[in-house]
Amino acid sequence: MSEFDQLYSVVNDYALCAAIAASQPRLVYIAPSISGPVAEAIDNLLPEPTHRQ
Numbered sequence: 001m002s003e004f005d006q007l008y009s010v011v012n013d014y015a016l017c018a019a020i021a022a023s024q025p026r027l028v029y030i031a032p033s034i035s036g037p038v039a040e041a042i043d044n045l046l047p048e049p050t051h052r053q
Contacts, residue, residue, distance in 0.1 A: 017041040 013035050020041040
């Protein structure tokens, strides 16, 4: 079992960003707030949007 297999965890931003970067194929983030580094880690995980013309 990996360190990311738990349903609930209390972590700092560094550990949370590492878990986000390792998530495949989906991520569910539930929290009352989000820090800048965590938002950036989630943004890096998302695919680039496609634009219709």
